[in-house]
Amino acid sequence: MDTREDIVAVGLLTQNDIRRLGNNFSRLFPIPRDGAFDDLIKAIDAADQERQQRQQG
Numbered sequence: 001m002d003t004r005e006d007i008v009a010v011g012l013l014t015q016n017d018i019r020r021l022g023n024n025f026s027r028l029f030p031i032p033r034d035g036a037f038d039d040l041i042k043a044i045d046a047a048d049q050e051r052q053q054r055q056q057g
Contacts, residue, residue: 012037
């Protein structure tokens with residue numbers, strides 16, 4: 001794979017997600033469950049909740 005390609009997506013997937021998608025990924029980087037991304041996940045969840053509330057009026 002050409003590593004000069006633009007990144008088009010970054011995703012947080014579960015092991016089950018990976019199994020369902022199959023071997024279509026050229027690069028996966030496992031993230032340990034050490035709490036380092038807890039704040040990021042909370043911020044994403046909060047932003048999603050705010051977006052849903054705006055859409056509902």
